[in-house]
Amino acid sequence: MRTNRLKLLVGGVQLRDGVTTVTDLLGKIFTRAGLYAIAMEKGYASTIYGAHQYDPMLVTETPAVSYGDPDIDILVALDYDTNPDAKQQPNRDTVLRHGGFLRDGGILLYDASTGEIPTDDLEARGVKVFPIPARKIAHTELKKEVVKNIIMTGALFRLVDFDNDTAYLTQLLEERFLRKGRELVDLNLQAAARGREAVEKILAERGYELTVRLEPRPAKKAVYVSGNDCLGAGAIAGGVRFYAGYPITPASGILEFMERYLPKYGGRVLQGQNERESIRAAIGAALAGARAMIGSSGPGISLKVEEIGVIGATETPVIVVDAQRAGPSTGMPTRPEQGDLNLVLGSGHGDIPRIVIAPGTIEECYTLMLEACELSDKYQCPVFFLTDLNLSEGKKTVLEEVFAHRPKVTRHAIVREDDVRGKTYRRYEITESGISPRSVPGTPGAIFKTSGAEHDEFGFVSIDPAKRAAMMEKRMRKMDTYLREDWKPPQVFGEVRGAPVIVGWGNTRPVLEEARAVLQARGIKAALVHFTHVWPLRRDALDALLADAGPVVVVEQNYSGQFADLLQQELLIPTRRVLKYNGIPMHPTEVADAVQKALEREGAVVRIGGTAPVKVEVGRNEHEGD
């Protein structure tokens, strides 16, 4: 019997079967039970009824690094009849898609309302099969179809010997439904009991023995949250009081979070009428003195590009969140990628100082956002905050102590009335640091003229060559100041000297940490160098770090190796690459395999999941845009 380590996957028909309703409930309950849940590899297809949706979850006793490899202990299939995607195989879509990842001896729990399905091949691998007619029970016995998922939840809890006294479930149901009446709570509890009984019956009939159990641990203060929630909370704690967005997956969650919470902190949220209105309004709000942020994804950032130039040239502080999804163009709206690095590095014509930060974990969505807030205020330049679909929409148990970190929010270089009394205020004063004291309209004596057109120290438009050169240099000097004062070196795991080095950035760190462990177990001592502060880079520090390193393998989730190109260009070192871009997140073992392959020859580019021939089916539209 294995205790407190469970990998499960819940699948079903989108918008009908309530996949995330189930996993959100599980995540919350497991978190309250003192366990740690990660549900960060969501699979769905925009909000189109009928498509397949799945939500994998890893539950552990101590915090897991990543979701790990795609193997599953328990597969929960909520689909119960023909779905348009699987016409020939009633109730089998989830099983067909994910059955292959079930471990030998694992468990299949499925809704058998429309009959049992052939599972011989799974049973041959020792998989224990639990066909539960959940919808039928809900419909005929309990007279309320929506409780079918609670039946499945009850069944699942029985399978892992969890919450036998229904204490957790009761509490959650009461919180949710008590104001609608006791009956609703009781009905749900009854449903859960039916699920348990159904499992009980099958256990007795088939003589299965269960092998995984979950056991509550002393509860610590923790929440079950998404990356969008965390970066939203970070923005609020970091002083952001104006947020503007235009709906786009996977950044919409930030807009929803902000609409819900920012007004409670005296802030305001604008849903722009398009991408440009959003970012322009944020620029206006920042100009008027509010700390301002916008959130979008690749296609939206593309539209905002002209304003990135305005932010840079006018030196107006705005935080730009890019929750990346797979591109180009509309790409795959519901699939993760690290494909926007070149966009944010190169957005805008002319040279613009900019800072690019990419958190590696959901926790860092909070902590690094605090930093982004400070940096935008201090450097008065675009600060990009790169997450991706997994990080944005994935959820995880996060200890509340993470949120206890709340540094004092200060203003950098703001001119007040006293500072300018008897002096001439110059908005774009040429300074050593490149940072010019900023005034806020309404400050007597500190009237400013701001322009995206090239300007003199007063902000008046100028094409005087000497002034142009001085102003350009002033702006770009901010990057030197940043590198000196605020740059964070990459996190280093292991000994770099003489060893092969895995290099990564942003959201892949947990997977790379585990890939490194896999390699270690195979006798390959690789180091991991991981960047959260992606641009600008400090060449001297990195040169020194990598001077005696073995081969450098950059692992990232895009086609060309955008960060690898950047490193090559900045450090003049050769890189090998491991790349994945098929829309599926990276997994530790496949990364370890690919790194091993990449170590075999110089200049290697190893593509994961991108070389197999594909069977072409015409006329299937499983992935609409949003």
Added chain:
Amino acid sequence: MSTKGTKIWDENAVPKHRIQWCPGCGDFGVLAALKQALTELEIVPHELLLIGGIGCSGQIRNYLNGNAFHGTHGGALAYAVGAKMANPDLKVVALAGDGDTLAIGIENFVHVCRRDPDMVLLVMNNGVYGLTKGQDSPTAGLGQEREEFSEEHPPMVDPLLLALASEATFVAQSFSGDVKHATRMFVEAFQHPGFAFINDFSPCVTYNKFNTYEWFRDHVEHVPPDHDASSKDAAWALVRDFARRGKVPLGVVYRNPRRCKRFERLPMWEDELGEVDLEPVLAAFR
């Protein structure tokens, strides 16, 4: 008309002799009327935020006192909305050309009319792109008979009709050749609670050889005193009637204060922010 007292508007501004407009440009009249209106209203320059468009017209932001911002072509209104949302105490004026507002910026124009923020948009309409040397703008062709239009030269956009259709709550028209009337329109625009749109005919003496001062003098006509500006129907009828008669109305065409919710200035505009309590956020996620 007295310009005494308008001196304050020359501080923190580009000196007169450095103004880049062509001699005789209609924008001079707008500048004079604007300074006069601001003086009459006793607006304090440091509480004024001028958001300029891109074009000859947008330069006006630097030719008078007050905080000024200048970003992208077509963007003025949206920056203004954000600034106003962040600080409702600011006096915000967007100053742009007809090209800026009705071509590249038309998306912002339509939606800002709907949003109805308490600010002023002053369009210096000359029927051309002045700064880029005279190409047609969407308002090109005012008063010109066009037997046939084509894909290349579609009929003009009437800014008044577009504003009315977009739910603007103050729609007025002025002419920089009549500074006194323009001043009155600007004053009324500032006093309007909500979004005040003024289409000011501001001749481009260099590139628009048709809509000259003379042409305007022959064609402008004041809105009749009995016009019911509070009626949308009357406003539509007035604009159509003038157009049919080949005339250009000057005056307030439509005025109907919509009471927008009033907000406080957002926290943290100048001072530090106290440590925030995240409990309400965390509670929902437990």
